[in-house]
Amino acid sequence: DTEVTQTPKHLVMGMTNKKSLKCEQHMGHRAMYWYKQKAKKPPELMFVYSYEKLSINESVPSRFSPECPNSSLLNLHLHALQPEDSALYLCASSSSGGYLGYTFGSGTRLTVV
Amino acid sequence: DAKTTQPTSMDCAEGRAANLPCNHSTISGNEYVYWYRQIHSQGPQYIIHGLKNNETNEMASLIITEDRKSSTLILPHATLRDTAVYYCIVRVPSVYNTDKLIFGTGTRLQVFP
Numbered sequence: 085d086t087e088v089t090q091t092p093k094h095l096v097m098g099m100t101n102k103k104s105l106k107c108e109q110h111m112g113h114r115a116m117y118w119y120k121q122k123a124k125k126p127p128e129l130m131f132v133y134s135y136e137k138l139s140i141n142e143s144v145p146s147r148f149s150p151e152c153p154n155s156s157l158l159n160l161h162l163h164a165l166q167p168e169d170s171a172l173y174l175c176a177s178s179s180s181g182g183y184l185g186y187t188f189g190s191g192t193r194l195t196v197v
Numbered sequence: 198d199a200k201t202t203q204p205t206s207m208d209c210a211e212g213r214a215a216n217l218p219c220n221h222s223t224i225s226g227n228e229y230v231y232w233y234r235q236i237h238s239q240g241p242q243y244i245i246h247g248l249k250n251n252e253t254n255e256m257a258s259l260i261i262t263e264d265r266k267s268s269t270l271i272l273p274h275a276t277l278r279d280t281a282v283y284y285c286i287v288r289v290p291s292v293y294n295t296d297k298l299i300f301g302t303g304t305r306l307q308v309f310p
Binding site for chain 2: 088117126127128129132140172174176185186187188189190191193
């Protein structure tokens with residue numbers, strides 16, 4: 085299995101809702117990442133998990149809460165989002181050292197209404 | 198990580214070689230050059246990477262200048278499916294996966310019939 089699977093593919097949520105994005109990989113990669121991408125912009129790094137521990141938080145607002153329950157799973161919990169948080173959320177993983185690059189999922193397109 | 202500069206957009210005729218330049222004049226000796234592409238609304242896809250020597254794989258070739266201050270990604274026979282945004286990134290792979298893959302603005306390549 086050489087893929088990163090993200091669910092759901094599309095999500096519409098209200099500003100008072102709580103929802104979660106899920107990311108799964110079975111390549112044995114020990115680093116996993118969350119990126120946010122607005123329309124016509126490059127992906128922006130949000131969080132890095134290394135060996136199931138949060139190693140980088142790029143000053144992301146607390147309404148985004150990451151979680152890494154095990155080495156294959158990465159979640160992003162969403163609460164009290166704003167319309168400007170609408171974006172494509174991408175998950176990625178990489179092997180130790182990342183020499184072979186990152187593998188990205190196809191993303192979750194989130195719309196906050 | 199060093200900053201990269203790429204042209205905003207390029208056109209290429211189908212079947213011809215697409216040569217995408219990237220300037221990384223502040224690259225350090227241990228930083229690799231990576232190329233990714235993103236086809237509309239999909240996750241970025243790893244293409245190739247290199248340190249000093251030219252590299253080739255089934256997708257593309259990477260030519261790095263001797264001073265390592267610039268590189269060129271070559272798609273030898275572009276097809277319509279190669280229409281995408283191409284990102285050139287320089288980074289130091291981290292053994293403990295605490296590095297960041299930071300995307301620049303990229304080059305939008307349009308392949309036309």
